Amino acid sequence: MSDKAILFDSSRCIACRGCQVACKQWNETDGVIPAKQYGVQAVNRGSYENPPDLSPTTWLTIKFFEKSEDNSIEWLFGRRSCMHCTDAACVEVCPSGALFHNEYGFVGYDKDKCIGCGYCSQHCPFDVPRLDTNIITGVGKMDKCTLCTTPSLDRLSTGELPACVKTCPTDALIYGEREELLARAQELVDGLRAGHSKAYPNATLYGENELGGLHVLYVLTDSPEAYGLPKDPQFPIAATITKDILGPIARVLWPVVAAGLALNVLVAWFRQRKHGEVH
Amino acid sequence: MELVERYTKRARWFHWLIAVLFLELVISGLLIFVPWINSDTIGTVTRVLHRIGAAILIAAPVLYTLYDWRKTWGFIKEGLTWGKEDLGWLEAAPGYYFGGDPRLMPPQGHSNTGMKLYRVSIFAGSAIFVITGFIMWFLKGVVPSAVFQWCLLLHDVTFIVALCMFLLHFQLAVFHPRMDESILSMYDGKVSGVYAKSHHGKWYDKIAKSNDEENSPEKS
Secondary structure (H helix, E strand, C coil), X not given: CCXXXXXXXXXXXXXXXXXXXXXXXXXCCCCCCCCHHHCCCCCCCCCCCCCCCXXXXXXXXXXXXXXXXXXXXXXXXXEECCCCECCCHHHHXXXXXXXXXXXXXXXXXXXXXXXXXXXXXXXCCCCCCEECCCCCCCCCCEECCCCCCCCCCCCHXXXXXXXXXXXXXXXCEEEEEHHHHXXXXXXXXXXXXXXXXXXXXXXXXXXXXXXXXXXXXXXXXXXXXXXXXXXXXXXXXXXXXXXHHHHHHHHHHHHHHHHHHHHHHHHHHHHHHHHCCCC | CCEEECCCHHHHHHHHHHHHXXXXXXXXXXXXXXXXXXCHHHHHHHHHHHHHHHHHHHHXXXXXXXXXXXXXXXXXHHHHXXXXXXXXXXXXXXXXXXXXXXXXXXXXXXXXXXXXXXXXXXXXXXXXXXXXXXXXHHCCCCCCHHHHXXXXXXXXXXXXHHHHHHHHHHHXXXXXXXXXXXXXXXXXXXXXXXHHHHHCHHHHHHHHHHHHHHHCCCCC
């Protein structure tokens, strides 16, 4: 199957956050109402953004970036969730096979296999996976967006749209073939740069080549940094060294050392016997 | 037959406690690299066991030091005290351990140069294991993720070396024909006088001398 993707068009997003709600509703990741009786006090952080960050029960948030220019304020709306990278560091470092690439090209997640090590959270260039592990025992699980492919909550296999896409009222989120969406995204960016009522000279297409190609494509009205996205996200070099260098070294070195030591015992034994040595 | 005490009962118990904990950490740590065994339950259990093992392995020497800091200090000092017989050991070691003429090896103290090197590398390796392990255990998400990544890498590199060192230690103690009383000395604490004289001549002379002094008419 050819790769699928979702396209987020920031110029169409009105930050209604219907996607956040649909995500929680479909994936049964209920949040807590920030009120005293629930043990959480709402805090005014000077922004409409809410909740402030991803969490084990919040796999998607819409980010609000305020940009002031010549006494006017512009809101940039970003989307924060798993990017479903092609070169996914989380898949590479996951020791239990809980994270994997599925038939759509997305980073699927089998929560039953997760052992809670958190390597994914510490290697993700976008800081997406969230853990609910106990700090002392380390017992717990990771959670992140599965693009509605969670077993038993799988929308894609039955031909449904991902919950966030389905609910988006302005078509700021579209689901489809990655190749087709890329062409469409390029057209949208070109249109934004040329501008009709207003031109966006810094409009960017994000996700085409980043980390081998993301499966969440972004049409941005400004630079990636303005949307809180890393300009040039990198696959962590330490993970590459561990997998491609240390692993092979260990697999060769240990048997070689063991064989060398065995040989040493044999040589020493024969030579000492020849000398007729007691010790 | 003359027998000489090499290791006290307490030292032997401590050695085997450390050995068991080390192997427990080796196994519980290695299993994380075996994806098909890392199903939810086993993977979680091995991670918990790794932490319990680590906590005891750190606590044991700390408690031992609190109980008898002189002994610990002596243990550290012995590993760091080097003399000219150590240079001689380095020169003679290849021939000696491959069954050459043992008379070419200069007389060694209670610990020979190889044992001291092993001890020093354990100090260094333990420090790396403890620091990187502490960061990964308690500071995940607090320190920048790059710090975590390099701690993980360093933990792995140190383990690759540590397992080689352990294989060497095991081979010398159990299989090497020249060290034929080594494992017994960690079992009942004693070696024969002949073995002590041929393997740790400097140490043997010292205890022989102090025994003589104790038994001399002036002292008794």
